[in-house]
Amino acid sequence: MKVAVVGVGQTRMGEIWEKSLRDLSLEAGSLALQDAGLEGKDIEALFIGNMSAGRFIGQEHLGALMTEQAGLLPIPATRCEAACASGALAFRKALFSILSGHHEIVMVGGAEKMTDLSTGQAVATLASAGDQEWESHIGLTFAGLYALMARYYMEKYGLTREELALVPVKNHMHAMKNPYAQYRYEITVEDVINSPMISDPLRLLDCSPISDGAAAIIIAGEKVAKKFSSPVWFIGGGHASDTVSLHGRKSLSSLSAAIKAAEIAYRQAGVKPKDIDMAEVHDCFSIAEIMAYEDLGFAPKGKGKELLISGETKIGGRMPVNTDGGLKVGHPVGATGIKQIIEIVRQLRGKACNQVRDAKIGLAHNVGGSGATAIVNIFSREGG
Amino acid sequence: MKVAVVGVGQTRMGEIWEKSLRDLSLEAGSLALQDAGLEGKDIEALFIGNMSAGRFIGQEHLGALMTEQAGLLPIPATRCEAACASGALAFRKALFSILSGHHEIVMVGGAEKMTDLSTGQAVATLASAGDQEWESHIGLTFAGLYALMARYYMEKYGLTREELALVPVKNHMHAMKNPYAQYRYEITVEDVINSPMISDPLRLLDCSPISDGAAAIIIAGEKVAKKFSSPVWFIGGGHASDTVSLHGRKSLSSLSAAIKAAEIAYRQAGVKPKDIDMAEVHDCFSIAEIMAYEDLGFAPKGKGKELLISGETKIGGRMPVNTDGGLKVGHPVGATGIKQIIEIVRQLRGKACNQVRDAKIGLAHNVGGSGATAIVNIFSREGG
Numbered sequence: 001m002k003v004a005v006v007g008v009g010q011t012r013m014g015e016i017w018e019k020s021l022r023d024l025s026l027e028a029g030s031l032a033l034q035d036a037g038l039e040g041k042d043i044e045a046l047f048i049g050n051m052s053a054g055r056f057i058g059q060e061h062l063g064a065l066m067t068e069q070a071g072l073l074p075i076p077a078t079r080c081e082a083a084c085a086s087g088a089l090a091f092r093k094a095l096f097s098i099l100s101g102h103h104e105i106v107m108v109g110g111a112e113k114m115t116d117l118s119t120g121q122a123v124a125t126l127a128s129a130g131d132q133e134w135e136s137h138i139g140l141t142f143a144g145l146y147a148l149m150a151r152y153y154m155e156k157y158g159l160t161r162e163e164l165a166l167v168p169v170k171n172h173m174h175a176m177k178n179p180y181a182q183y184r185y186e187i188t189v190e191d192v193i194n195s196p197m198i199s200d201p202l203r204l205l206d207c208s209p210i211s212d213g214a215a216a217i218i219i220a221g222e223k224v225a226k227k228f229s230s231p232v233w234f235i236g237g238g239h240a241s242d243t244v245s246l247h248g249r250k251s252l253s254s255l256s257a258a259i260k261a262a263e264i265a266y267r268q269a270g271v272k273p274k275d276i277d278m279a280e281v282h283d284c285f286s287i288a289e290i291m292a293y294e295d296l297g298f299a300p301k302g303k304g305k306e307l308l309i310s311g312e313t314k315i316g317g318r319m320p321v322n323t324d325g326g327l328k329v330g331h332p333v334g335a336t337g338i339k340q341i342i343e344i345v346r347q348l349r350g351k352a353c354n355q356v357r358d359a360k361i362g363l364a365h366n367v368g369g370s371g372a373t374a375i376v377n378i379f380s381r382e383g384g
Numbered sequence: 385m386k387v388a389v390v391g392v393g394q395t396r397m398g399e400i401w402e403k404s405l406r407d408l409s410l411e412a413g414s415l416a417l418q419d420a421g422l423e424g425k426d427i428e429a430l431f432i433g434n435m436s437a438g439r440f441i442g443q444e445h446l447g448a449l450m451t452e453q454a455g456l457l458p459i460p461a462t463r464c465e466a467a468c469a470s471g472a473l474a475f476r477k478a479l480f481s482i483l484s485g486h487h488e489i490v491m492v493g494g495a496e497k498m499t500d501l502s503t504g505q506a507v508a509t510l511a512s513a514g515d516q517e518w519e520s521h522i523g524l525t526f527a528g529l530y531a532l533m534a535r536y537y538m539e540k541y542g543l544t545r546e547e548l549a550l551v552p553v554k555n556h557m558h559a560m561k562n563p564y565a566q567y568r569y570e571i572t573v574e575d576v577i578n579s580p581m582i583s584d585p586l587r588l589l590d591c592s593p594i595s596d597g598a599a600a601i602i603i604a605g606e607k608v609a610k611k612f613s614s615p616v617w618f619i620g621g622g623h624a625s626d627t628v629s630l631h632g633r634k635s636l637s638s639l640s641a642a643i644k645a646a647e648i649a650y651r652q653a654g655v656k657p658k659d660i661d662m663a664e665v666h667d668c669f670s671i672a673e674i675m676a677y678e679d680l681g682f683a684p685k686g687k688g689k690e691l692l693i694s695g696e697t698k699i700g701g702r703m704p705v706n707t708d709g710g711l712k713v714g715h716p717v718g719a720t721g722i723k724q725i726i727e728i729v730r731q732l733r734g735k736a737c738n739q740v741r742d743a744k745i746g747l748a749h750n751v752g753g754s755g756a757t758a759i760v761n762i763f764s765r766e767g768g
Contacts, residue, residue: 051444052438052444054439054509058512058516058521059515059516060467060512061466061467061512061513061514061628061752061753061756062465063466063625063757064466064625064627064752064753064757065515065628065756067625068625068626068628068632068756072625073625073626073627074624074625074626074640074644076623076624076625077625077757078466079464079465079466080465080477081445081447081464082447082448082462082463083445093462093464093477096477096480096483096484096486097477097480097484099483099484099486100481100483100484101483102480128438128442128443128445129444129445130445131443131449132442132443133404133406133443136442137442240458240460241448241451241452241458241460242448242452242458243452256458257458368445368448369445369448372445372449372452373445373447373461
């Protein structure tokens with residue numbers, strides 16, 4: 001059996017102090033229903049990706065809470081968590097629920113409300129996605145973890161500070177047309193390398209922001225999905241794990257879980273990296289996008305930067321990446337994996353803010369923590 | 385396709401200060417592998433139920449962490465959360481992963497490390513399973529929520545304080561033979577009604593404890609499961625949601641999600657309440673077990689206490705409930721749903737600490753929060 005995305009909805013991302021996590025989730029879910037032309041009573045189960053509402057807003061048990069809030073009672077609700085890959089994880093569990101024969105139409109949401117805490121508290125909460133006993137407890141933040149990877153990569157492959165800056169410069173440029181982006185202004189390489197130091201070599205403009213936001217999609221099994229005008233088909237996916245702490249890894253310049261997840265996804269989809277028309281990758285820090293190019297097979301090891309220098313991953317290039325601006329312009333952690341799928345759906349429907357001409361196949365790459373979880377999903381315009 | 389439990393393992397429950405959540409999880413997982421006669425390399429995916437490690441020990445991203453700790457990398461890992469129903473939720477998602485055709489053998493763990501916080505902090509963390517905006521924020525704890533239900537039930541159905549005490553008295557008696565129980569001593573009705581008041585009418589001995597502990601099971605698809613000597617078959621399950629806050633409910637004397645989940649489970653299993661030989665029910669507070677009898681169809685509404693007075697749910701009775709002592713003698717919240725399944729497996733294998741003669745069918749009833757999530761699963765000795 002095949003599964004397709006038949007509806008999508010998202011909120012803007014940003015410091016949305018006037019709305020709660022409930023409000024944001026309800027807004028995204030309602031927009032997804034509206035987009036699909038469905039009503040709440042059509043939804044058979046709810047899945048929600050959320051990293052840490054327990055710490056961000058003092059609320060666990062989000063599955064039932066969102067089901068109640070959306071008026072969907074008494075359907076079953078599932079919250080999934082794998083740090084910043086919680087969204088893609090929820091998608092995969094929802095997918096399995098359809099493939100297992102239990103459901104025909106389910107909603108998958110992702111949401112996070114991060115700005116109710118101080119920045120320091122939010123950074124400490126995010127650090128709970130790292131290894132508490134080996135890393136977070138001694139003060140290693142996520143910027144610190146990715147800074148270690150960035151420094152190692154730069155030394156090993158001769159990546160310069162200026163070249164690294166090309167990632168956020170591209171993504172901010174893409175975000176200019178994205179109405180949901182937290183930031184809609186262009187930045188230059190000079191802006192990046194002169195922005196405040198966060199964790200050497202990473203500066204403020206290398207980092208994704210702390211964001212509020214929610215995203216929701218509706219997925220359906222083949223029989224039902226075919227009744228919709230523009231279903232976007234899931235054609236393959238992979239999910240793999242690695243050590244949570246960096247010290248246990250064989251390499252600091254690639255994410256082995258992402259390599260493994262991509263390998264499984266390509267095999268299931270029956271496509272190769274060159275068949276991908278556009279991708280949403282997990283650019284939580286600038287170095288992460290360059291490593292993703294290589295882990296996903298878009299560039300040979302150590303050559304990721306060439307896709308940036310040549311403009312191939314810019315809109316108009318051969319294979320645009322993060323056409324909505326990526327995580328750099330909004331990263332409500334639990335929502336990110338779903339928001340990535342939404343951008344792919346928009347591209348494959350031909351209705352994206354930066355439309356890739358004749359996009360047929362899109363790939364989403366969602367990473368949890370510093371790479372302990374990686375999930376890759378591939379979608380196609382055709383295939384029903 | 386059918387699915388069976390082929391291996392089980394658990395730690396003792398209690399204040400286990402000398403062991404971390406990693407240690408406990410590894411111990412339970414290793415025992416499950418040993419019980420199944422399998423090795424780590426045989427496991428294709430890991431699911432873990434955990435309510436709030438982010439708050440209890442500052443660690444999110446438990447799926448990958450436990451996969452690493454157990455030496456199972458790079459298999460996919462999923463953490464599921466639905467408050468105290470996180471264990472049964474993880475079981476259901478694992479079940480779907482097998483039924484979807486993605487895996488043949490998976491491990492499902494449940495774990496919680498609750499005693500690293502002060503009791504006050506632990507109670508506040510547990511309150512995050514209630515509605516933060518409507519209940520927890522104004523100081524309503526779980527003892528308070530269940531006290532409201534107990535008071536309502538007692539007034540409406542004429543349940544006396546002494547009759548309510550029969551629940552923990554029975555469960556402590558059952559726990560005398562359970563080597564994993566946090567408490568192994570008998571208590572009397574007088575002990576219960578003279579124990580310190582927690583939230584009127586509930587007293588200390590009406591409440592399940594704050595516990596550390598972990599439990600793990602290994603489940604397999606039909607083809608693989610048949611190779612094991614004593615597989616215990618899953619024959620039906622249901623999962624439903626209700627409002628998180630009590631004020632939104634139609635009734636305070638039953639859990640509508642549990643009634644719904646049970647209805648679905650009985651239908652899928654093709655059995656009726658009278659066919660159940662033993663059950664593990666969610667007795668987080670004494671009143672919850674009496675409501676469970678009625679929600680599950682073991683007794684008519686308002687008559688649940690009669691099963692206690694007559695001794696029918698005591699070991700030796702017609703349908704023993706909580707034969708290992710239930711939540712009253714250990715409730716590491718994320719582990720509870722898995723621990724319940726383990727007790728059913730032991731009973732159906734004929735190897736329980738309080739063996740029910742010729743037990744063929746067992747039922748597990750796991751509740752999240754004050755009833756916003758309810759999951760019922762039914763297992764059978766035969767059916768492969």
